[in-house]
Amino acid sequence: xxxxxxxxxxxxxxxxxxxxxxxxxxxxxxxxxxxxxxxxxxxxxxxxxxxxxxxxxxxxxxxxxxxxxxxxxxxxxxxxxxxxxxxxxxxxxxxxxxxxxxxxxxxxxxxxxxxxxxxxxxxxxxxxxxxxxxxxxxxxxxxxxxxxxxxxxxxxxxxxxxxxxxxxxxxxxxxxxxxxxxxxxxxxxxxxxxxxxxxxxxxxxxxxxxxxxxxxxxxxxxxxxxxxxxxxxxxxxxxxxxxxxxxxxxxxxxxxxxxxxxxxxxxxxxxxxxxxxxxxxxxxxxxxxxxxxxxxxxxxxxxxxxxxxxxxxxxxxxxxxxxxxxxxxxxxxxxxxxxxxxxxxxxxxxxxxxxxxxxxxxxxxxxxxxxxxxxxxxxx
Amino acid sequence: xxxxxxxxxxxxxxxxxxxxxxxxxxxxxxxxxxxxxxxxxxxxxxxxxxxxxxxxxxxxxxxxxxxxxxxxxxxxxxxxxxxxxxxxxxxxxxxxxxxxxxxxxxxxxxxxxxxxxxxxxxxxxxxxxxxxxxxxxxxxxxxxxxxxxxxxxxxxxxxxxxxxxxxxxxxxxxxxxxxxxxxxxxxxxxxxxxxxxxxxxxxxxxxxxxxxxxxxxxxxxxxxxxxxxxxxxxxxxxxxxxxxxxxxxxxxxxxxxxxxxxxxxxxxxxxxxxxxxxxxxxxxxxxxxxxxxxxxxxxxxxxxxxxxxxxxxxxxxxxxxxxxxxxxxxxxxxxxxxxxxxxxxxxxxxxxxxxxxxxxxxxxxxxxxxxxxxxxxxxx
Numbered sequence: 001x002x003x004x005x006x007x008x009x010x011x012x013x014x015x016x017x018x019x020x021x022x023x024x025x026x027x028x029x030x031x032x033x034x035x036x037x038x039x040x041x042x043x044x045x046x047x048x049x050x051x052x053x054x055x056x057x058x059x060x061x062x063x064x065x066x067x068x069x070x071x072x073x074x075x076x077x078x079x080x081x082x083x084x085x086x087x088x089x090x091x092x093x094x095x096x097x098x099x100x101x102x103x104x105x106x107x108x109x110x111x112x113x114x115x116x117x118x119x120x121x122x123x124x125x126x127x128x129x130x131x132x133x134x135x136x137x138x139x140x141x142x143x144x145x146x147x148x149x150x151x152x153x154x155x156x157x158x159x160x161x162x163x164x165x166x167x168x169x170x171x172x173x174x175x176x177x178x179x180x181x182x183x184x185x186x187x188x189x190x191x192x193x194x195x196x197x198x199x200x201x202x203x204x205x206x207x208x209x210x211x212x213x214x215x216x217x218x219x220x221x222x223x224x225x226x227x228x229x230x231x232x233x234x235x236x237x238x239x240x241x242x243x244x245x246x247x248x249x250x251x252x253x254x255x256x257x258x259x260x261x262x263x264x265x266x267x268x269x270x271x272x273x274x275x276x277x278x279x280x281x282x283x284x285x286x287x288x289x290x291x292x293x294x295x296x297x298x299x300x301x302x303x304x305x306x307x308x309x310x311x312x313x314x315x316x317x318x319x320x321x322x323x324x325x326x327x328x329x330x331x332x333x334x335x336x337x338x339x340x341x342x343x344x345x346x347x348x349x350x351x352x353x354x355x356x357x358x359x360x361x362x363x364x365x366x367x368x369x370x371x372x373x374x375x376x377x378x379x380x
Numbered sequence: 381x382x383x384x385x386x387x388x389x390x391x392x393x394x395x396x397x398x399x400x401x402x403x404x405x406x407x408x409x410x411x412x413x414x415x416x417x418x419x420x421x422x423x424x425x426x427x428x429x430x431x432x433x434x435x436x437x438x439x440x441x442x443x444x445x446x447x448x449x450x451x452x453x454x455x456x457x458x459x460x461x462x463x464x465x466x467x468x469x470x471x472x473x474x475x476x477x478x479x480x481x482x483x484x485x486x487x488x489x490x491x492x493x494x495x496x497x498x499x500x501x502x503x504x505x506x507x508x509x510x511x512x513x514x515x516x517x518x519x520x521x522x523x524x525x526x527x528x529x530x531x532x533x534x535x536x537x538x539x540x541x542x543x544x545x546x547x548x549x550x551x552x553x554x555x556x557x558x559x560x561x562x563x564x565x566x567x568x569x570x571x572x573x574x575x576x577x578x579x580x581x582x583x584x585x586x587x588x589x590x591x592x593x594x595x596x597x598x599x600x601x602x603x604x605x606x607x608x609x610x611x612x613x614x615x616x617x618x619x620x621x622x623x624x625x626x627x628x629x630x631x632x633x634x635x636x637x638x639x640x641x642x643x644x645x646x647x648x649x650x651x652x653x654x655x656x657x658x659x660x661x662x663x664x665x666x667x668x669x670x671x672x673x674x675x676x677x678x679x680x681x682x683x684x685x686x687x688x689x690x691x692x693x694x695x696x697x698x699x700x701x702x703x704x705x706x707x708x709x710x711x712x713x714x715x716x717x718x719x720x721x722x723x724x725x726x727x728x729x730x731x732x733x734x735x736x737x738x739x740x741x742x743x744x745x746x747x748x749x750x751x752x753x754x755x756x757x758x759x760x
Contacts, residue, residue, distance in 0.1 A: 213592070
């Protein structure tokens with residue numbers, strides 16, 4: 001096991017009716033900016049609950065943080081926040097609203113252009129912020145990361161800042177999510193776990209078991225959610241699993257991969273593919289291309305998560321990859337670039353971008369431009 | 381899933397050589413009291429590492445916090461701490477030293493007798509404290525609980541206070557632990573998980589998976605540790621599993637039991653049995669007596685943790701209980717009261733004490749004096 005330091009101070013406030021706790025959770029005397037996306041929270045009753053809870057506090061609203069939040073939008077929020085003397089942010093929405101809010105919180109204490117924070121990969125400071133999370137997927141509600149896009153240059157990068165002070169998770173908020181969004185969310189959760197799990201075997205027995213537990217849970221709940229999105233306990237598992245998949249709990253002392261995410265971000269930036277949908281195409285490709293390097297862990301994954309015990313090692317690896325792709329297909333997601341109309345031009349551009357960055361990703365730092373292109377070609 | 385609020389602010393600093401980080405971890409300008417047990421840290425090199433790291437800081441030492449720390453000893457530490465103007469505590473040792481230090485930290489800000497804090501079950505305030513944890517078992521390094529004994533009255537109760545600011549866990553500290561202590565620690569870890577798991581089925585799929593992952597890990601590492609206590613990765617798993625078994629991570633949104641612990645505490649208080657050893661006797665009894673109430677979860681536990689799939693439900697329940705008892709025996713621990721020379725007089729006294737408290741424990745709040753005696757008689 002590698003040496004590690006773990007600390008996650010976020011307060012998780014989970015369950016139905018918890019939005020009413022907002023007045024107790026936000027420190028007194030704050031000038032609050034509540035940040036929203038496009039308006040789905042008006043339809044599902046969340047907006048009304050938040051307004052009711054905040055009655056009597058000093059707050060303004062900022063609307064319009066888009067999916068794959070852009071620095072162009074967030075710059076406006078930062079200007080408004082600074083003008084109005086905002087010193088607490090409350091993100092109400094999904095991972096995009098919260099990720100955007102993380103850049104607003106960081107930009108509030110930064111003098112230059114906020115895109116510089118994103119390119120540095122790390123904010124030096126941020127004002128306190130919290131969330132009412134309505135779309136379980138990114139884990140953003142209990143981690144310090146955020147992914148921001150820049151429309152002008154079609155770029156998309158992650159950066160790190162402070163943790164949310166608290167996050168309220170009410171599973172009832174998920175009842176009205178569009179099924180395709182739920183499918184993308186399940187793919188996102190699944191791949192978050194795989195990025196922290198499908199690396200070198202034998203690093204930590206307990207981290208392996210917990211990652212496998214999350215994967216088995218996603219596999220178990222996915223078809224049930226498709227049948228009934230109004231089962232409270234089921235949607236609770238969905239919501240909590242999303243948080244636990246990316247809140248540092250399963251990365252203690254182990255190496256991580258994240259090549260699939262880096263390639264997926266490019267597909268979103270260049271072609272507009274939804275984040276979770278991009279991962280469903282890339283992950284099976286990553287497994288195919290890195291099958292030798294990852295063989296030990298793929299075999300363990302196949303056996304423990306899918307019950308694959310028969311056949312030669314190579315056959316079991318094949319089956320584990322096939323099961324993974326099948327799972328994404330069962331969500332109704334594409335697993336091939338051609339299904340999404342993505343051609344060689346995009347593959348070439350991803351390769352060129354990786355090469356311009358001079359970067360190589362993955363636990364072995366060997367997923368460079370050439371390898372990324374190979375992964376994408378294997379998913380054509 | 382039940383509504384819940386989760387927040388665990390402790391910083392975990394894990395791995396070899398991490399004790400050297402102490403000067404960066406303790407806030408500057410503090411008057412530190414370092415608390416120790418009986419002296420095993422002098423033999424294994426931990427004491428020297430701590431002294432070296434603290435060189436140049438303002439600290440005093442308090443020695444002699446015993447296993448099952450007593451309020452009689454801790455009162456002295458509180459008096460010394462108050463006299464010397466101590467405002468930071470560093471516990472160096474196992475769960476007993478840390479539990480005792482939690483009462484010192486709380487007693488430093490309390491005017492009355494510290495036993496009153498224990499009997500109230502909760503401290504209103506505490507000075508900051510941290511730990512260098514050398515014996516993985518209690519999880520005390522990342523939770524807010526502590527168990528304190530009172531020699532005068534042979535009582536033993538738990539109370540809650542603030543969380544440790546940080547805990548340093550160096551797996552090499554475990555190399556020199558006496559094998560019987562390791563065995564008791566493994567039993568303690570196993571039962572911590574069971575107290576949070578073996579209740580009502582169907583509350584949370586992911587909490588179930590994580591609890592099962594911890595149980596499978598303990599079962600897998602136990603025989604390997606008996607073979608080689610100097611395998612770094614193995615002892616890392618041992619150490620991290622202990623922390624994760626009782627740091628609030630696997631209790632999100634689920635009911636808990638803790639009847640086994642309450643009964644076990646009485647066996648320790650009345651007969652001096654080591655904590656982990658007491659649990660190895662009580663847990664199988666609890667499972668036998670509450671087999672109908674816990675049937676659904678025992679079946680799930682049997683199948684997922686022990687691979688028990690053949691036979692009728694009753695046969696599978698029998699086998700799961702037998703496997704549990706066998707596991708404790710494989711650790712070299714007693715699983716019957718008679719093996720420890722504990723007779724009916726102790727059983728009667730446990731029943732009388734439960735009845736005097738007017739308390740009933742377990743997830744169904746039905747383990748009263750009569751039921752506790754029944755559990756103990758089934759383990760005679």
